[in-house]
Amino acid sequence: MPDLRTLPLVNASVPDGALFGEAVARLFEAQVPAIAVLGSGERVVGVLSELDVLRAVFPAYLAELRQTAFLEDDSTALQERAWEARTRRATDFVRRVEPLDGDDSVTHAAERFLHTGEQALPVVEGERFIGMLSVAALCHARLDRAGPGD
Amino acid sequence: MDLLAALIFVAALALIAAEWVHRTKVALAGAALMVLVGVLDQDGAIESIDWATLGLLAGMMVIVGLTEPTGVFTFLALRVAQLSKGRPVALVFMLALVTGVLSAFLDNLTAILLVVPITLVIADLLRISPIPLVLVEIVASNVGGTATLIGDPPNIMIGTARPELSFVDFIVNLAPVALVTLLVVTSGLALVYRARLRVEPERAREVARLDAARDMREAKYVGRTLAVLLGTILAFFLHSLLHLEPAVVALTGATVMLLVAADDVESALERIEWSTLFFFLGLFVMVGGLEAQGVIDRIAEWLADASGGSRTAEGLIILWGSAAGSAAVDNIPFTAAMIPVVESVQGGEFDDGLWWALALGACFGGNATVIAAAANVAATGILGRAGEPISFARYLAVGVPVTLVSLVIATVYLLLFQL
Secondary structure, three states: OOEHHHOOOEOOEEEOOOEHHHHHHHHHHHOOOEEEEEOHHHEEEEEEEHHHHHHHHOOHHHHHOOOOOOOOOOHHHHHHHHHHHHOOEHHHOOEOOOOEEOOOEHHHHHHHHHHHOOOEEEEEEOOEEEEEEEHHHHHHHHHHOOOOOO | OHHHHHHHHHHHHHHHHHOOOOHHHHHHHHHHHHHHOOOOOHHHHHHHOOHHHHHHHHHHHHHHHHHHHHOHHHHHHHHHHHHOOOOHHHHHHHHHHHHHHHHHHOOHHHHHHHHHHHHHHHHHHHOOOHHHHHHHHHHHHHHHHOOOOOOOHHHHHHHHHOOOOOHHHHHHHHHHHHHHHHHHHHHHHHHHHOOOOOOOHHHHHHHHHOOOOHHHHHOOOHHHHHHHHHHHHHHHHHHHHHOOOHHHHHHHHHHHHHHHHOOOHHHHHOOOOHHHHHHHHHHHHHHHHHHHOOHHHHHHHHHHHHHOOOHHHHHHHHHHHHHHHHHHOOHHHHHHHHHHHHHHHHOOOOOHHHHHHHHHHHHHHOOOOOOOOHHHHHHHHHHHHOOOOOOHHHHHHHHHHHHHHHHHHHHHHHHHHHO
8 A cells, every 4th residue: 555655745844944924935835735844854843834824914813703794804904914924933823733654554644634624734754854745635646546446 | 538528629629720730620530539539429429410500501502602603792792892982981881781791691701702802803993902801891791790690600500509599589689789890890990991992083983884783694593593592581580480490491492592593403512612511510529529528517617606606797708708719719619619508507597698698709709810710711811812911910900909899899788688
């Protein structure tokens, strides 16, 4: 059975000294739902996902609200908040996640995605980061290899 | 064995107050320990659980959980901000009034969870700090919750433990003093905060432009959900006449709401806070252990000795003692322990004055510290997540004076009308 190394992993990461704005640019460019933030020896410090970026750029109280149809855009406030976030370090916004291991089975990876709610997780060999695996890449690879059973 | 029971309970209270471990884990571990070491036998443990309180809480959680998506609470909070027209004192009073009334007829924790997030939006739009407004809301939730049987967990426990005390009895005996206290403490807080809550007229106009009812118009089942909510509140008023326990009223209301306003039962039941229900369950078993070992009777005897047998002194010791105990630990476990004490102190003759003293002490004491009431923990948690953390000491600077003023009002009230 194939392990995770055989899947299309994306080398989407920034060093832990990167600014938030740089990390978001990398996230956008890499076209994966999350990137890894790496410390020394390419060790995974945490991940920065699209939702993490959303939380950083928009007011924190949004997560506490269920009804917001009444809200109108407060462009000055949004601009100020985005500017403030942009110049902070990416590590201020990362979340620690349990990385997948290159040896893990694809079924295990699928279970991890289901139960963590993450859309992309870092894959490591030992402690070294080897790439981000997204749900889309995992499923696309499975569909590509699909065929009728015996 | 009695010493062991007391030790387990005090250790559990200390751990709950220290917040090192989740309070539900502490309560369940304390309960399990009491049974395992033989403080209480298994049948006694099951019998000590007040299922009516758990039913009342669970029913209200479902009702509120299904009412929230209607947007009615968002409408109320936003509308009062608009009506205040950016005047700080008006804003403080109106938010306090809405929080107090919602606390009285839903419960104070729920009121906080509904009102505080909207307050953050209002403060952001008005370009003022949300902290003074949220502190006012915490105080209003604890004081407003004092007014009814369902407003604050201590009252829920007292009301279900003493069936003689109806929903209307709570309102008649506690709502007036709660209202006076709310007006007094809100006036004080408005005076203290009015300079910090000045709003630029342009910002007030921005808030006034918002369409407060938009979420309500876009929500499903608004009419039927509000009809069930109001019907349930009416049934609480009439529960003595209908010979229905408050828990039956709440669970029936929840059932009707599930039937008429829930597309998916599973997600509707997810609104039940199981950790809270298990916290109560653990507490009831621990208090059952204290009762079984005679600890409660000894506390009651000490209380009777300290008061010299005077009913007035007993009432005032219960009032101030339960406020201090609630401030130090949490008003829920403290009330759970005090209910059998008050039962023992009153002896064979039912004495509602002592119960009102306990309710006022525990509910008003809930304002003293961040950990004194679940509503405070929830509100400060929301503030922290929104990037506006409030320290224990900063809370104390508001909580202690508010509690002292509230207790003085409660003392005068009890002396004049109850003791």
